[in-house]
Amino acid sequence: MSIKDEFQFIQKISPKELFHTNLRVGIGDDAAVLQTEENYEQVVCMDTMIEGIHFTKQTMRPFDIGYKSLAINISDMAAMGAIPKFYLVSIAIPTSWNETEILTIYEGMDAIAQRYKMDLIGGDTVSTKNDLVISVTVIGEVEKGKAVLRSQAKPGDIVFVTGTLGDSAAGLHLLLHKCSDFPHHDYKFLISRHQRPSPRVNVGRIVSQLGRASLNDVSDGLASELNEIAEASGMTIVIHKKFIPLSQSIKNFSDDVIYNWALTGGEDYELVGTISPIHFKELKKKCEKEGVPITEIGEVHPPQSDFVIIERDGRHEVLNKNGYNHFKKGD
Ligand SMILES: Nc1ncnc2c1ncn2[C@@H]1O[C@H](COP(=O)(O)OP(=O)(O)OP(=O)(O)O)[C@@H](O)[C@H]1O
Numbered sequence: 001m002s003i004k005d006e007f008q009f010i011q012k013i014s015p016k017e018l019f020h021t022n023l024r025v026g027i028g029d030d031a032a033v034l035q036t037e038e039n040y041e042q043v044v045c046m047d048t049m050i051e052g053i054h055f056t057k058q059t060m061r062p063f064d065i066g067y068k069s070l071a072i073n074i075s076d077m078a079a080m081g082a083i084p085k086f087y088l089v090s091i092a093i094p095t096s097w098n099e100t101e102i103l104t105i106y107e108g109m110d111a112i113a114q115r116y117k118m119d120l121i122g123g124d125t126v127s128t129k130n131d132l133v134i135s136v137t138v139i140g141e142v143e144k145g146k147a148v149l150r151s152q153a154k155p156g157d158i159v160f161v162t163g164t165l166g167d168s169a170a171g172l173h174l175l176l177h178k179c180s181d182f183p184h185h186d187y188k189f190l191i192s193r194h195q196r197p198s199p200r201v202n203v204g205r206i207v208s209q210l211g212r213a214s215l216n217d218v219s220d221g222l223a224s225e226l227n228e229i230a231e232a233s234g235m236t237i238v239i240h241k242k243f244i245p246l247s248q249s250i251k252n253f254s255d256d257v258i259y260n261w262a263l264t265g266g267e268d269y270e271l272v273g274t275i276s277p278i279h280f281k282e283l284k285k286k287c288e289k290e291g292v293p294i295t296e297i298g299e300v301h302p303p304q305s306d307f308v309i310i311e312r313d314g315r316h317e318v319l320n321k322n323g324y325n326h327f328k329k330g331d
Pocket residue numbers: 010013026027028029030031032046047072076219220
């Protein structure tokens with residue numbers, strides 16, 4: 001039988017017992033957390049990009065593939081409140097890619113590694129008969145007890161999101177379809193949001209220092225990430241459609257298309273989380289100083305029968321865990 005759901009599969013392979021007592025967080029968050037030093041914890045994550053699934057030669061240049069493959073892992077560090085430090089790269093190369101292209105992928109990784117002062121410390125190089133595969137592991141650190149987990153939402157918390165949502169899916173649409181009369185500036189903005197995501201490490205760091213909060217990064221779409229926080233925390237989250245932050249550039253599309261991308265498109269690599277109202281005020285002030293937009297989109301309630309609810313024009317609807325799922329595409 002083939003795999004039908006990415007998240008159920010992960011549950012099935014999660015070990016029931018663990019050997020090491022210094023593991024603070026294993027499978028189930030954006031990254032694992034290990035107690036390695038007295039005052040710090042090590043944070044480790046891995047994400048993979050596959051030709052034909054995450055990119056094609058039409059949608060991404062080699063430099064962008066490298067840049068994004070490290071950026072999406074840095075984004076998982078941001079979602080833990082951690083500082084990224086080291087990375088390892090495993091690459092499977094088919095004959096359809098030449099050495100110059102592969103070296104350019106590494107230049108893309110190096111560009112964002114320089115920005116975050118990260119060192120490449122190892123990896124693996126193999127050949128493959130089919131598509132290019134690039135798998136990146138990132139190691140970072142966070143002060144002891146300060147990792148921001150998905151499980152920490154509490155009733156009364158404000159639900160917030162950084163930046164704007166749906167831009168990456170809009171950018172992908174523009175790259176895959178001929179949209180010759182699309183305004184040039186908006187086209188450039190949306191495709192750069194798809195090809196060069198900006199992980200929100202500074203916001204993750206601010207959140208981790210403020211106290212209890214929950215965080216997730218938006219890889220599979222807002223609906224999916226909110227369901228993960230609500231499930232992990234055992235709470236119900238209510239969000240309001242009219243507060244979902246949108247860029248000016250995405251407004252060239254129709255409302256239905258825009259909200260579908262904002263809720264389920266994914267790959268925005270913004271942060272979504274929950275925090276107490278008092279800490280949200282402080283967080284907003286600090287984000288303004290950093291020049292990062294942050295928007296209140298809802299609130300956390302005690303558990304009800306559904307995990308996530310969206311209010312649209314006064315009507316409340318269940319927001320299911322729809323979004324990118326590697327084994328449910330086209331549902
Ligand atoms: N094949 C696997 N074996 C072991 N653990 C896995 C496997 N796949 C995922 N996990 C773990 O499951 C959890 C959820 O993974 P998931 O990939 O959904 O999170 P993410 O990396 O934040 O999201 P995305 O991959 O969409 O960016 C993480 O703790 C991850 O380490």
